[in-house]
Amino acid sequence: MEPWGREGSRQAPDAGERMPAGRYRLVSLLGRGGMGAVWRAHDEHLDREVAVKELRLPEHLDEAGRRTWIARLEREARAAARLRHPGIVTVHDRVTGEDGRPWIIMELVRGRSLEDLLKADGPLPPDRVARIGLQVLDALRAAHQAGITHRDIKPANVLLEDDRAVLTDFGIAAVEGDATLTSTGAVLGTPAYMSPEQVSGHEVAAASDLWSLGATLYAAVEGRPPFGGATTGAVFVAIATRDPDPSVHAGPLEPVLRALLRRDPSQRPTAGQLHTRLAALARDRQPAPPTVVQPPDPPPGRTRPRALRWREVKLLLVALGGVLALGLAAVPLAAFTDITQQKGREKRDNARYLANREAVERMTSIPGKVVTVKRANDVDKVYVESELCDDATFAARKCDVDGMVESVLTWGRGQPSVMSIRLNDPKDECQQNPGCEFTVVSRGRPEISEVGIYSQYLSEPDRSIVLGFRVG
Incomplete structure (x- = not known):
């Protein structure tokens, strides 16, 4: 399998003669994109293979335009270097060539992009798409927690290495604290995978990345993006004004895609909710699609009316x-x-x-002070919001994280339907956005499908344990 797609073995005429920073010997071209080329290279100092991204400047750029393009690649290097996650391509180094252009040195992912896989093999089965989506979601959550919005989630930027899915290309990522590098009216992103708020010129946030993830997963099961058109403008109009065509091959993944592709960002599932649904699908625990309820057979001697x-x-x-x-x-x-x-x-x-x-009303000893019990977007699930730390205590930074975590663990271990419960994240993340989550293994009904100490997404408390239940 060639690294990064079908161009992995293409030998450039001068590849072996070029050596950025005097140490990264270019071997072969992996691919070209709007901002440059990616090469397979050999690190002569550490004797390992790496991927090297070369910035290619458009012709006829003035000095200001040249600085903008260089600054954009610099921002990609900074954004990706801030992240440490198995689902995000690791940036090893950033060097400057003799002509002043920057090069990014990255880990070499030996696999194809999701886009190349779809071109070669066609649409994928829903359970595999759910597993890919789950890994990309985990990478996105790490980026969002670091204050980075990717803004260009698409099949070409999802690399597949055996069972590993890796997110790459943070070239247009929005980084908290960085000024925008684009001029008014510039289009950043791939039209078919841009969210409604993105094509409308509104603020792009984490929910926008989730919309683009939904569009990417839609393309993975259908073989095409959810919206199309003869021109970029036609695609933008469709995204901003229409609902996507129903997915015909997504099976149990269809409700998840439909929820992610809602035009209103506030109506899309949160990252935590999406994680729960994709994890269930990836484990093949999703209930079969509902069937039409048929009336009972009539008693003997009578016919149906x-x-x-x-x-x-x-x-x-x-x-x-x-x-x-x-x-x-x-x-x-x-x-x-x-x-x-x-x-x-x-x-x-x-x-x-x-x-x-x-089932919720029969439960006792829920930690904290129950604020509300409400119906979730999943229509059959109930969410419980219980305040573990009130506004004043949180503002004074007096929340006892150890106590909050222990109360959740103690409560979970005391539930008859819980086989095991453990904290997934470091404890200090419970006091950061978006919070920390627990893994719960249930052995009966009700199945506790989501537990976390969250600091956002919720209507009332600053810190809550959120419990999701599903029956049947």
Whole structure:
């Protein structure tokens, strides 16, 4: 398998003669992009292979434009160097060439990009896409916690090395504290994977990266991005004004994609909620898609009242008589079927939610002060917000992190349905944005699907334990 795609073995005429910083001998071209080229190189000092990104300046740039392009690559180096995560390409060094252009020295990922894989093999099965999405999400969460928004999540920037997915190319990342490097009206990002707020020129935040992740996963299961058009403007209009076409190959991943691709950022799932859903799908624990509820068989000697059902259909057909006049009688029948299926789904979701609510109400000894019990975006899940540290105590930095973590662990170990519970993150992250999370293994119902001490995303407390329940 060639590193970074199909260009991994391409030998440039002068590759072996070029050696940035007198130590990184260029071996072969891995790929070219809008901002430059990526080479496979050999580090002569440490005797190891690395990837080297070379900045390629567009022709006819004036001095100001040249400085802007160089500053953009410098920002990529700074952004990526701040991050330490197995799902993010590691930056080893930044050097300057004889002509003043910077080079970024990175780890060499021996694999293909998701884009190249899709071109070669076609759409991927939902469970594999969920595993890829879970790894990219973990990388994004590390970037967001460091104050970095990627702003260009797309299949070409997801590298696959065996079972590892790696996020790369922070060339247009927004870094807290850095001034923008673009002029008014400049388009930064790949149109088909830009969020509605991004194409509208509004502020880009973590939720924007999650939208682009949703578009990337959509492309992975469908073989195409969720929006298209003959021109960049047409794509932008579609993203800003329309819902994506329903995914036909996503299976149990479809509700996750639909939630991520909501135009309103506040209506998208949080990173924690998304992690829970993708983890369940990656483990093949997602319930089968709902089926249409059929009426029970009639008692012996009686037939199902088909006449009544047909009267309902006739009323619908009469209301859509204009459509029938065009010879499209099947359309209202399909609409009637969709309505029936939707009602069936709503009925089952309500039943699960009520069961979850009852399970929550029967629970005792939840740490802290319960603030609210509410219905989550997942429609069948209940969220509990319990205040572990009030505003005044938090403002004075007097929250006892050890005590908060221990109270959650003690509570979890005392629940009959919990087999094990452990803290995933360092304790000090519980007092940072977005917070810290626990891994819970359940052995029965109700299944506790999410536990964390969060410092944002919540409506009331500064620090909360968030519990998610799913039944059935």
